[in-house]
Amino acid sequence: MTIKRWRPFWSYRIEETEQWLAEMAHDGLQLSHIQRFSRLFQFEKVASIETIYQIQYGKSAQLAKTLQNNGWHEVVRAKHWLIVKNNHPSISLFPSRDGVLRRISFHEDKWSRFAIISAWILFIIFMPFCLMLFMLDFEDLAPIWWMIPISIIILAVSNIRLSFFLKRQLKALEKKYFNTSIDQVQATGKVFRKKKNNWVYFPKMLDKWLMEMVAQGNRLVKVNGDFFIFEDGQNEKVSYVCEMRKRVEPSYFDMHKEAGWQLKHKTTQRFGSFFIWAKQYKEGETIPTLGHDITEERKQTFGTYLKQSASLLFLIVLNLTNLLLRIKEYKFGGDIGDKTVLGILAIVVLLSVSILINVSYKYFYKERKLYS
Amino acid sequence: MNIEQIIKSYSPMTETAFYILLSLSKPRHGYGIIKHVEEVTNNRLKLGSGTIYGTLTKMERDGIITMYADEKRKKIYEITDGGKALMRHEMKRLNELYVNVAKYKGAFE
Numbered sequence: 001m002t003i004k005r006w007r008p009f010w011s012y013r014i015e016e017t018e019q020w021l022a023e024m025a026h027d028g029l030q031l032s033h034i035q036r037f038s039r040l041f042q043f044e045k046v047a048s049i050e051t052i053y054q055i056q057y058g059k060s061a062q063l064a065k066t067l068q069n070n071g072w073h074e075v076v077r078a079k080h081w082l083i084v085k086n087n088h089p090s091i092s093l094f095p096s097r098d099g100v101l102r103r104i105s106f107h108e109d110k111w112s113r114f115a116i117i118s119a120w121i122l123f124i125i126f127m128p129f130c131l132m133l134f135m136l137d138f139e140d141l142a143p144i145w146w147m148i149p150i151s152i153i154i155l156a157v158s159n160i161r162l163s164f165f166l167k168r169q170l171k172a173l174e175k176k177y178f179n180t181s182i183d184q185v186q187a188t189g190k191v192f193r194k195k196k197n198n199w200v201y202f203p204k205m206l207d208k209w210l211m212e213m214v215a216q217g218n219r220l221v222k223v224n225g226d227f228f229i230f231e232d233g234q235n236e237k238v239s240y241v242c243e244m245r246k247r248v249e250p251s252y253f254d255m256h257k258e259a260g261w262q263l264k265h266k267t268t269q270r271f272g273s274f275f276i277w278a279k280q281y282k283e284g285e286t287i288p289t290l291g292h293d294i295t296e297e298r299k300q301t302f303g304t305y306l307k308q309s310a311s312l313l314f315l316i317v318l319n320l321t322n323l324l325l326r327i328k329e330y331k332f333g334g335d336i337g338d339k340t341v342l343g344i345l346a347i348v349v350l351l352s353v354s355i356l357i358n359v360s361y362k363y364f365y366k367e368r369k370l371y372s
Numbered sequence: 373m374n375i376e377q378i379i380k381s382y383s384p385m386t387e388t389a390f391y392i393l394l395s396l397s398k399p400r401h402g403y404g405i406i407k408h409v410e411e412v413t414n415n416r417l418k419l420g421s422g423t424i425y426g427t428l429t430k431m432e433r434d435g436i437i438t439m440y441a442d443e444k445r446k447k448i449y450e451i452t453d454g455g456k457a458l459m460r461h462e463m464k465r466l467n468e469l470y471v472n473v474a475k476y477k478g479a480f481e
Contacts, residue, residue, distance in 0.1 A: 062452060095441075098439065
């Protein structure tokens with residue numbers, strides 16, 4: 001006998017779905033097929049059995065030989081999805097969660113962008129819609145005039161809710177299966193802080209500075225935005241590596257941590273994620289590095305510099321055009337409001353130009369030299 | 373990727389990729405691979421975790437290796453049939469190199 005069950009959002013509710021499949025097996029319903037687009041799960045009525053299910057995802061998702069020898073076997077394959085099960089009472093090896101997490105992370109990234117757009121739409125449509133309701137005689141309006149805004153509002157709210165839901169799912173999986181947390185250090189001595197502006201754009205300069213600081217006995221405790229908190233008087237040899245990554249795989253953190261690196265800081269900004277890693281070494285040993293390709297690293301840093309300078313340049317052109325147009329129309333002896341706007345615009349343009357010059361100088365004359 | 377595509381894309385292999393796959397003669401953790409490569413090359417080749425991470429990620433995407441987790445959720449890497457076919461092809465190529473080195477090395481002494 002075949003039974004079908006509908007399960008929306010199952011690909012985001014991975015652990016819940018696995019648990020549900022196990023409960024179905026306990027009730028004598030064995031999974032036999034999945035209809036991906038309709039979200040329908042097909043079951044066959046069999047004898048009740050205690051089974052553990054696990055869902056895998058990936059273009060090349062396959063069951064390792066060792067896992068097969070451990071009792072895992074394929075139940076359903078649907079495009080990039082692979083559902084496996086194991087009937088053994090004690091299981092010591094489990095399929096990887098990387099593919100599933102990678103997929104949720106990718107979707108979360110995209111949906112969070114939709115959520116931002118949706119929030120803007122809500123702001124633009126919701127406010128005039130509310131005003132319209134109060135100001136106009138509602139009975140005179142054709143249904144289309146209130147149905148369209150309401151549909152858009154429902155869609156926008158759904159987008160925002162889905163984005164938050166994905167964020168929660170992602171955090172829960174990361175917390176349970178991947179060690180992505182910052183390795184906290186308890187300071188016992190005197191602590192002090194130093195400010196380092198725009199440090200994310202100059203990773204090699206930051207490495208050099210942190211290693212100079214530790215050579216002077218100042219160990220990095222933590223980073224709060226642009227502030228670096230150090231502990232005084234810690235005499236140790238530490239290698240620091242700051243790196244920028246557009247996207248990291250779930251195994252990124254485990255790989256470095258297993259090799260003895262400590263995650264000191266992580267931050268996600270407009271142009272990617274930035275990490276600071278630290279590893280102790282002994283006198284006479286080679287300074288440890290993460291071992292990335294230097295050409296690739298330089299390319300990544302240059303990409304970040306280009307994006308940052310392009311956005312600064314856009315800001316300068318925009319404000320400068322505005323300023324020049326206002327100067328052209330300015331009449332001497334005009335009111336104080338005009339003068340204030342002109343002054344603010346001039347300050348913004350000057351500040352942006354000075355930041356652009358400073359960033360370009362640091363990048364071309366200091367940062368790039370450290371890659372040779 | 374099928375076996376032909378894997379061979380076309382990976383062969384000739386870089387030294388790093390070759391030694392990583394060689395270390396997977398049995399399933400190993402990421403750090404186990406680093407240590408094994410150091411051992412078989414007498415510490416000549418010291419792979420950073422960044423190098424290993426980049427190479428393993430690409431290999432996993434292309435179906436050359438697969439991974440799973442132990443009870444402590446530590447990741448273990450294992451070579452697939454596609455990966456084994458790639459290694460056989462690469463070893464044959466390197467063997468031809470070795471035979472020719474032995475045959476002609478006298479001419480360069």
